[in-house]
Amino acid sequence: MISEENIIEVFEILESHLKEKNMIQKFIDEKFTPFQILVATILSARTRDEQSEEISRRLFKKVKMPRDLLKFNKKQLAKEIYPIGFYRTKAKNLIKLAKILVEKYDGRIPEKMEELLKLPGVGRKTANIVLAYAFNKPAIAVDTHVHRIFNRWGFLKTKKPEETEMELRKRLPRKLWGKVNNLLVNFGKNICKPIKPLCDKCPLNSLCPFSKCQK
Numbered sequence: 249m250i251s252e253e254n255i256i257e258v259f260e261i262l263e264s265h266l267k268e269k270n271m272i273q274k275f276i277d278e279k280f281t282p283f284q285i286l287v288a289t290i291l292s293a294r295t296r297d298e299q300s301e302e303i304s305r306r307l308f309k310k311v312k313m314p315r316d317l318l319k320f321n322k323k324q325l326a327k328e329i330y331p332i333g334f335y336r337t338k339a340k341n342l343i344k345l346a347k348i349l350v351e352k353y354d355g356r357i358p359e360k361m362e363e364l365l366k367l368p369g370v371g372r373k374t375a376n377i378v379l380a381y382a383f384n385k386p387a388i389a390v391d392t393h394v395h396r397i398f399n400r401w402g403f404l405k406t407k408k409p410e411e412t413e414m415e416l417r418k419r420l421p422r423k424l425w426g427k428v429n430n431l432l433v434n435f436g437k438n439i440c441k442p443i444k445p446l447c448d449k450c451p452l453n454s455l456c457p458f459s460k461c462q463k
């Protein structure tokens with residue numbers, strides 16, 4: 249069983265098995281700016297991490313701050329970020345976003361959830377990633393992997409990622425909040441997959457009630 253009693257140990261186990269950091273954690277380690285973290289997170293929606301990382305790095309050679317994005321028109325920016333998923337919509341949103349950041353925030357990224365959520369292309373998950381990783385604020389970025397895994401563990405019983413986020417805010421020790429996305433997204437992609445999880449290779453299979461191969 250995975251519960252509040254052993255969740256710190258569970259995170260330590262996952263950390264010791266983590267093979268590769270996710271894109272955002274790499275960018276944080278490389279001291280990318282909050283603006284670049286925000287842009288990379290928007291670009292990564294519905295796109296493989298490897299492709300998002302490659303295209304973000306390519307874009308960041310030309311784009312360091314919001315006003316740099318305004319040198320492109322929608323068509324040019326779409327070409328820059330092609331073939332990322334939904335590249336036309338993302339290009340349109342990024343230009344709108346850059347305009348708002350320049351005009352309303354003097355080029356800075358707001359540090360409050362309510363303000364981040366008003367920006368084009370920014371949903372709760374993106375806002376939480378920016379708050380947790382770029383600003384080191386207490387925030388939990390929950391996506392479908394995080395939602396599925398906590399439910400499989402029996403740690404909580406929720407129907408939607410938003411509900412999972414609210415439950416985790418009540419029950420997960422704060423020192424783990426910033427680790428959730430980096431550890432669980434990777435784990436969800438490689439081991440605890442949506443379909444056919446690799447329980448025989450999972451370091452948590454003796455603890456997990458969903459395991460198909462209890463040791």
Ligand code: SF4
Binds near residue numbers: 400445450453460
């Ligand atoms: S034992 Fe299976 S279901 Fe449980 S966390 Fe590991 S991979 Fe996921």
